[in-house]
Amino acid sequence: MNLIAIGIFVFFFALITIVGFWAVYWRKAPLNTLHEWGLAGRRSGTFISWFLIGGDVYTAYTFIAVPGLLFGAGALGFFAVPYTIIVYPILFLIFPRLWFECKRNGFVTSSDFVRACYGSPQLALMMALTGIVATMPYIALQLIGIQVVIAGLGIHTQGLGGDIPLIIAFLILAAFTYTSGLRAPTLIAVIKDTMI
């Protein structure tokens, strides 16, 4: 066990937890409307959105999984670099247009967009389900990332008892996302990007 590392980890986890719950009061608005909860009221602006997208794109995958693959498998892991270079022009073409249409029509999710585009609630439902299912392995990856960090602190992470730190961390994250909506990840992304 490394007490200094554990201290730093606990400090930042506490900071993020406080910020996450405090985010309810940031640009205060009734969070019972879906666009206030899910899109932080559509008022993030360029600078804050930049932080949020940066925080979403560069994750434990970028800082643990890819370097780990490079360390283990060598140049193969470098696929992430040309992949990123190629994907940004594609996003540049699609996302501003998608953003514009969603803003104009008041869409909150990609399902709203699909339903309006093709007039099919079934397709929108399939889209939503696909989104949830496709997110699962990604969440699993993030959880493994947290677990690696916890294990790196010298805390035992094997077996059911070893999952307790992970479960606590996840419950706290889920709780403030539930109460604060997108405001919590947005503010945390600012901290995270600064740390990166």
Place this chain on the structure above:
Amino acid sequence: MRNKWSLLFLLIPFISMLWVSSYNSIEPSWVGIPFFYWYQLLWVIIGAIIIWLVYLLTESRS
């Protein structure tokens, strides 16, 4: 959207990155980093500059 043809510049990163045999070599290395690695990292910057230029060319409110 003005200068629609400038969107074709966005193809440049695709061509350069998917043409792996053009940079799959150790030499010329730079401060000990094989060409394969520093060339791709350089393209992160070039790719960003290309997107920025296309943005300037296509943005109608500038």
